Amino acid sequence: NQTLGGGSTSKDVWIDLAYGTYTGVTNTSMTAGKMVNPYYAVEKSYLIYDGDFRPEGVALGWTDASKMFFALANYTWIESDSSTAGADGDRSYGIPGVQLGVNLIPLAGTTLTAAVGYIDVPTEGRPAIYDGKFQGNSSVTPVVDGPAFYEYNYEVANASVAFGFTAFDLPLSVYGDYIQNQDADDLNTGYMAGIRLGSAKKKASWQVAYQYQELEADATLGEMTDSDFA
Numbered sequence: 001n002q003t004l005g006g007g008s009t010s011k012d013v014w015i016d017l018a019y020g021t022y023t024g025v026t027n028t029s030m031t032a033g034k035m036v037n038p039y040y041a042v043e044k045s046y047l048i049y050d051g052d053f054r055p056e057g058v059a060l061g062w063t064d065a066s067k068m069f070f071a072l073a074n075y076t077w078i079e080s081d082s083s084t085a086g087a088d089g090d091r092s093y094g095i096p097g098v099q100l101g102v103n104l105i106p107l108a109g110t111t112l113t114a115a116v117g118y119i120d121v122p123t124e125g126r127p128a129i130y131d132g133k134f135q136g137n138s139s140v141t142p143v144v145d146g147p148a149f150y151e152y153n154y155e156v157a158n159a160s161v162a163f164g165f166t167a168f169d170l171p172l173s174v175y176g177d178y179i180q181n182q183d184a185d186d187l188n189t190g191y192m193a194g195i196r197l198g199s200a201k202k203k204a205s206w207q208v209a210y211q212y213q214e215l216e217a218d219a220t221l222g223e224m225t226d227s228d229f230a
Contacts, residue, residue: 016054027065032058038072040101040115042160045177046226047190047215048119053224057095070115072099078121078223079129093129095121099158111164118157121221123150124183135222138184154221155182170198181219190219 019033031038037049038059044051057076063069079093101115127147128134138151162175173196181188194211215225 027063029061030058031061035059038074039097039099039117040070040072040160042113042115042162042177043173043175043194043196043211045160045192047177047179047192047213048156048158048220049224050226055095068103070101070103072117073097078221093121093123093126095119107165109166112161113164114159114161116157116159119154121154121156121224123221124153125149129223136217137222138187138218151184152181152218153183154218156180156220157182167197172197179219184218187216187218190215 015034017034017036019031019035021029021031023029034054034056037053037055038061039049041047041049055074055076055078057074059072059074059076062071074097076095076097077093078095097117097119099115099117101113104112104114106112123129123137126149128139128150134148134150137154139148140151141148156179158177158179160175160177162173164171164173166172175195176191176193178191179189190213192211192213194209196207196209198207199205200207
């Protein structure tokens with residue numbers, strides 16, 4: 001879409017996704033570019049990542065032949081082309097991350113998915129990533145009338161679980177997600193718990209769900225997490 005009246009100026013181009021995936025190794029995929037977030041999030045939990053967050057970097061994923069176990073290792077940048085350097089002179093925000101998970105069938109007609117992960121966002125001593133705003137994260141101003149910097153890194157440990165079974169001839173899922181920032185001493189945790197009945201994926205299908213979430217100020221990087229929960 002382009003609104004008329006631009007005076008024949010150059011037009012902006014917005015790129016949502018631009019990536020390539022190599023699957024030449026059995027049960028393994030390697031993706032590079034601006035991609036759909038490969039990190040598993042239980043019931044699309046937004047505790048760490050907003051649903052439309054599009055990481056840029058490389059991701060290596062593995063799933064065993066039985067689809068029971070899965071693993072992810074990735075390295076992405078949230079601000080790879082910034083012109084503003086942090087206190088250490090580094091202009092990029094490299095984010096390494098790992099995740100391990102398992103899919104189980106504990107009883108007939110049930111499913112259990114559990115995953116643990118860890119991401120490391122090295123923000124301490126760096127200016128706000130976007131528009132001078134820290135999005136609720138703690139900041140410090142070392143010099144009077146000087147620039148503000150992030151007070152903490154976001155070394156986020158994550159654990160999630162989802163248990164599924166059938167009730168009233170409909171799929172029922174009970175799930176939870178938990179995170180903790182290992183670098184902050186206070187206001188450093190977040191959790192989400194919910195229940196969903198049904199699955200609205202096909203015509204004439206429906207679902208109803210209830211979800212509760214609490215996310216403290218320094219549990220994760222505010223720039224990446226859901227900005228408009230509820």
